[in-house]
Amino acid sequence: MSSLRISNLVAGYGAVQVLHDISLEVNDGETVVLLGTNGNGKSTLIRSVVGLVQPSSGSIILEIDGQKRDLRGLKPQDIVGMGIGIVPEGRELFPKLTVEENLLLGAYRRAARPEIPRNLASCYEAFPRLKERRKQLAGSMSGGEQQMLALGRSLMSAPKFLLIDEPSVGLAPIIVNRMIEKIRELKQQFGLTVLMAEQNFTQAVKIADRGYVIVHGQIAHAGTAAELNDNDLIRRFYLGL
Numbered sequence: 001m002s003s004l005r006i007s008n009l010v011a012g013y014g015a016v017q018v019l020h021d022i023s024l025e026v027n028d029g030e031t032v033v034l035l036g037t038n039g040n041g042k043s044t045l046i047r048s049v050v051g052l053v054q055p056s057s058g059s060i061i062l063e064i065d066g067q068k069r070d071l072r073g074l075k076p077q078d079i080v081g082m083g084i085g086i087v088p089e090g091r092e093l094f095p096k097l098t099v100e101e102n103l104l105l106g107a108y109r110r111a112a113r114p115e116i117p118r119n120l121a122s123c124y125e126a127f128p129r130l131k132e133r134r135k136q137l138a139g140s141m142s143g144g145e146q147q148m149l150a151l152g153r154s155l156m157s158a159p160k161f162l163l164i165d166e167p168s169v170g171l172a173p174i175i176v177n178r179m180i181e182k183i184r185e186l187k188q189q190f191g192l193t194v195l196m197a198e199q200n201f202t203q204a205v206k207i208a209d210r211g212y213v214i215v216h217g218q219i220a221h222a223g224t225a226a227e228l229n230d231n232d233l234i235r236r237f238y239l240g241l
Contacts (some may be wrong), residue, residue: 001028001063001064001065001066001160002028002062002063002083002160002161002192002193002205003025003026003027003028003062003063003193004025004026004049004060004061004062004066004103004161004193004195005025005058005059005060005061005063005199006023006024006025006049006058006059006060006061007020007058007061008021008022008047008057008059008072009021009022009023009045009048009055009057009058009059009060010022010024010055010056010057010058011044011045011048011053011054011055011056012044012053012056013044013053013080014095017045017056017217018041018217018219019041019045019048019055019217020217020218020220021058021218022041022045022203022210022214022219023219024144024212024216024219024222026161026193026194026195027156028193028211029169029191029193030193030194030210031183031187031193031194031207031208032194032195032196032197032208032209032210032211032212033195033197033198033203033204033205033208033210033211033212033225034046034195034197034198034212034214034215035199035204035210035211035212035213035228036199036213036214036215037197037199038137039201040214040215040216040217041214041216041217042056042165042197042199042214043104043164043165043166043197044091044168044217045163045197045230046086046089046163046195046197048060048135049058049071049079049084049195050076050079050080050084050086050163051071051074051075051078051079051121052076052078054073055072056092058072059072060072062079062082062084062161062212064079064082064160064161065074065160067211069082072225075162077108078165078227079237080108080109080117080157081110081111081156083109083156083159083160083161083162084159084160084161084163085157085159085162085163086154086162086163086164087147087150087151087153087154087162087163087164087165087167088165089165089166089169089197089210090166090169091146091147091150092148093138093139093146093150093153094138094148095137095138095139095140096137096138096139097137097138098134098137098138099130099133099134099135099136099138099149100120100134100142101137101151102138102149103120103123103130103134103156104116104120104148104156105153105156105185106152106153106154106155106156106157107156107157107159108157109158109159111158112157112158114221115158116156119155119156119158120156120186122190123152123156126152126182126185126186127149127151127152127156129145129148130145130148130149131154133145135143143170143175143177144171144172145170146166147171147175147179147217148179148182151164151167151182151183151186155186155190159192160192160193161192161193161194161195162187162192162193162194162195163194163195163196164183164194164195164196164197164198165185165196165197166179166197166198166199167177167179167180167196167198168198168199168200168203171224175202176200177203180203180204180206180207181206181207182196183196183207184206184207187188193227196208201222201228205225205228205229206225208225208226209225210222210223210224210225211215211225211228213228213234216226221234
């Protein structure tokens with residue numbers, strides 16, 4: 001079981017405050033999407049959860065298997081060690097390493113190391129293309145294949161909670177559709193709880209249980225996927241649709 005509670009979070013970069021009093025929750029087994037256009041703070045929030053940005057105030061409470069911990073102030077490697085996986089914006093692969101070498105680097109978490117053979121087999125089952133190209137350099141792959149690899153690498157850490165930052169960036173529409181469906185499939189297959197930041201509203205709400213719209217670093221609207229999808233004002237004024 002895994003869940004996340006963010007309360008009154010304030011964060012930014014130096015003197016620039018990006019997030020203003022953000023509060024949201026992701027319950028066990030949910031897929032929650034953080035929606036909004038570029039520059040409104042989605043990635044900053046994801047980076048705050050995983051420890052790459054240190055908030056100036058507020059709390060980020062992660063509960064996994066009955067144990068609660070405030071992530072604020074912890075190092076990224078310690079947060080990953082607790083069972084959080086991340087698929088970063090831009091994928092951030094090692095382009096001069098092979099597909100399989102990138103996947104193996106995902107098994108950094110101590111609890112995942114004994115399960116490397118099984119987790120690697122699961123990744124190749126989920127993404128047969130990666131198995132076919134396991135000796136290929138990551139940097140020579142297409143954008144869609146690299147996104148598969150980034151997802152697979154996160155699964156190698158055997159996470160309970162998965163953060164996904166802008167999975168549609170740089171991908172053709174048909175590939176975006178396949179990637180979103182694959183995220184739904186993996187969430188069910190591995191029993192994950194998911195928080196996904198995404199600007200592609202139409203695709204994101206297909207797999208979401210609930211969503212939050214972030215505008216200028218604040219939560220402007222929240223609701224079920226159906227409620228957000230049916231709200232013309234949200235689609236027109238906050239998401240540019």
